[in-house]
Amino acid sequence: MKPSDIAHTAALEIDHVSHRYGARLALNDVSFTVRQSSFTVLLGLNGAGKSTLFSLITRLYAIRSGQIRIFGHDVANEPGAALSKLGVVFQSRALDTDISVRQNLMYHAALHGIANRRANELIAEVLDRVAMTDRSLDRVGNLSIGQMRRIEIARALLHRPRLLVLDEPTVGLDIKARADILDHVRRLSTVEGIGVLWATHLIDEAGAGDNVVVLHKGRVLARGGLGEVVGQSGGADLRDAFNRLTGAADQDELESAR
Amino acid sequence: MTVAGEAIARHSFSLTQYFICLKGIVWREALRFIHQRERFVSALVRPLVWLFIFAAGFRQVLGVSIIPPYETYILYEVYIAPGLIAMIQLFNGMQSSLTMVYDRETGGMRTLLVSPFPRWWLLLSKLLAGTLVSILQAYAFLLIAWFWDIEAPPLGYLTLLPALLLSGLMLGALGMLISSLIKQLENFAGVMNFVIFPMFFASSALYPLWRVKESSLLLYYVCELNPFTHATELIRFALYEQVSWVSLSVVFCCTLAFLFGAIVAYDPARGFLARRNTPGG
Numbered sequence: 321m322k323p324s325d326i327a328h329t330a331a332l333e334i335d336h337v338s339h340r341y342g343a344r345l346a347l348n349d350v351s352f353t354v355r356q357s358s359f360t361v362l363l364g365l366n367g368a369g370k371s372t373l374f375s376l377i378t379r380l381y382a383i384r385s386g387q388i389r390i391f392g393h394d395v396a397n398e399p400g401a402a403l404s405k406l407g408v409v410f411q412s413r414a415l416d417t418d419i420s421v422r423q424n425l426m427y428h429a430a431l432h433g434i435a436n437r438r439a440n441e442l443i444a445e446v447l448d449r450v451a452m453t454d455r456s457l458d459r460v461g462n463l464s465i466g467q468m469r470r471i472e473i474a475r476a477l478l479h480r481p482r483l484l485v486l487d488e489p490t491v492g493l494d495i496k497a498r499a500d501i502l503d504h505v506r507r508l509s510t511v512e513g514i515g516v517l518w519a520t521h522l523i524d525e526a527g528a529g530d531n532v533v534v535l536h537k538g539r540v541l542a543r544g545g546l547g548e549v550v551g552q553s554g555g556a557d558l559r560d561a562f563n564r565l566t567g568a569a570d571q572d573e574l575e576s577a578r
Numbered sequence: 579m580t581v582a583g584e585a586i587a588r589h590s591f592s593l594t595q596y597f598i599c600l601k602g603i604v605w606r607e608a609l610r611f612i613h614q615r616e617r618f619v620s621a622l623v624r625p626l627v628w629l630f631i632f633a634a635g636f637r638q639v640l641g642v643s644i645i646p647p648y649e650t651y652i653l654y655e656v657y658i659a660p661g662l663i664a665m666i667q668l669f670n671g672m673q674s675s676l677t678m679v680y681d682r683e684t685g686g687m688r689t690l691l692v693s694p695f696p697r698w699w700l701l702l703s704k705l706l707a708g709t710l711v712s713i714l715q716a717y718a719f720l721l722i723a724w725f726w727d728i729e730a731p732p733l734g735y736l737t738l739l740p741a742l743l744l745s746g747l748m749l750g751a752l753g754m755l756i757s758s759l760i761k762q763l764e765n766f767a768g769v770m771n772f773v774i775f776p777m778f779f780a781s782s783a784l785y786p787l788w789r790v791k792e793s794s795l796l797l798y799y800v801c802e803l804n805p806f807t808h809a810t811e812l813i814r815f816a817l818y819e820q821v822s823w824v825s826l827s828v829v830f831c832c833t834l835a836f837l838f839g840a841i842v843a844y845d846p847a848r849g850f851l852a853r854r855n856t857p858g859g
Contacts, residue, residue: 427603431690431700
């Protein structure tokens with residue numbers, strides 16, 4: 321791929337991806353795209369398949385059906401190129417609580433092959449960005465959950481990825497910390513042009529300008545701008561639209577089972 | 579866009595970057611080790627219990643005749659010291675691999691595997707990091723043993739180093755392989771019963787093999803085939819500035835085989851993650 325192409329390439333393309341756990345189909349022909357500079361909310365209840373999709377995007381599991389591309393690089397065939405453009409905030413706690421904020425970030429820099437001097441610059445930059453510069457020498461275990469989340473976001477951004485994926489990043493946060501983080505990540509997409517995929521089960525985390533993908537029991541029920549998704553479903557707002565869509569899907573399932 | 583340009587340029591790594599990655603993984607393991615003092619203490623207490631209590635009690639029962647690499651009659655404590663060093667490495671290998679499995683769904687493992695470096699390099703680095711920690715433990719043990727009058731020739735402490743590196747890699751790779759293949763062994767008690775104890779007891783760690791041969795020929799062959807015997811012998815000879823070529827070859831080949839197995843097992847397409855993944859997390 322030529323550098324000039326990159327501006328036209330989608331940050332993340334999920335292309336007809338299916339995944340099974342034994343007999344259970346966890347993802348069923350899932351397709352959607354996260355454009356650059358866009359904020360896409362992947363909305364689904366627990367068990368909808370969000371975490372499975374994250375495991376496939378991050379190459380923890382092999383993609384057996386379909387394709388996932390990050391800036392045009394197939395995750396299965398060119399994992400190095402794909403993963404170097406990806407920043408991830410996992411749902412489970414992924415920081416070492418025994419060591420300091422700085423040491424955690426240095427470790428991450430090493431995992432991306434970034435030498436010390438450059439790592440120091442980048443760490444200063446990302447800590448400043450999440451307003452945590454003064455905590456850099458603190459043990460991670462001494463931080464609040466909201467602060468840890470900020471550090472995890474800082475870490476995900478350290479190697480300057482162009483795509484950021486976050487799996488339920490606001491779990492366990494109070495209302496203010498939640499709003500802060502949501503606001504911060506939104507700004508990353510609008511100001512810095514990073515493509516963001518934000519997976520959540522909290523409907524009110526989707527905002528007016530966002531793209532929305534509704535995932536339910538492994539299937540994409542709707543995707544598009546928030547307005548479009550609401551309009552197509554005939555609902556009054558996103559919550560209503562979500563209930564209608566998932567309700568109709570469950571109804572279909574019941575009927576086909578009969 | 580310069581940032582995007584930088585991202586494109588970075589997906590093939592230089593040798594220096596591979597080294598940075600390795601250094602980072604080793605450094606983190608060392609930091610964790612320093613911060614988890616209980617782990618260090620328990621890793622040290624285990625062999626010391628064997629040395630101070632078991633060996634002291636058994637020294638009257640078991641006589642050890644002069645066998646290579648020893649040139650004089652030795653106390654039983656002196657005989658079992660190399661086996662206890664190998665035991666330190668065995669525990670360390672199993673423990674760090676099991677942590678990997680527990681970490682599989684949680685952040686630690688994911689953080690590692692989402693790195694854009696090839697997975698074999700990440701696993702090898704992780705293995706090397708665990709081995710270096712086990713080497714620190716082994717030398718700490720030898721230091722205490724030295725005060726207990728278990729003294730090797732001064733140069734032996736140096737010639738021991740490459741032996742420890744190789745045996746540590748072998749046992750670490752074995753742990754990685756086992757943890758990925760056998761689901762039932764996911765708790766440490768299972769590993770103790772089915773891996774650590776059989777490997778440790780059916781080896782030359784506690785008694786010279788000629789004694790085993792006297793009581794059971796079958797057991798003798800089992801011991802001979804046990805890679806742990808060869809790790810122990812490699813360490814024993816190295817501590818006395820000698821090389822056991824048979825053990826060296828066995829340990830070397832086993833290291834390669836286990837390592838290869840572990841890398842395949844952690845391959846997302848072929849390994850256990852693909853076969854066994856559960857919808858957790």
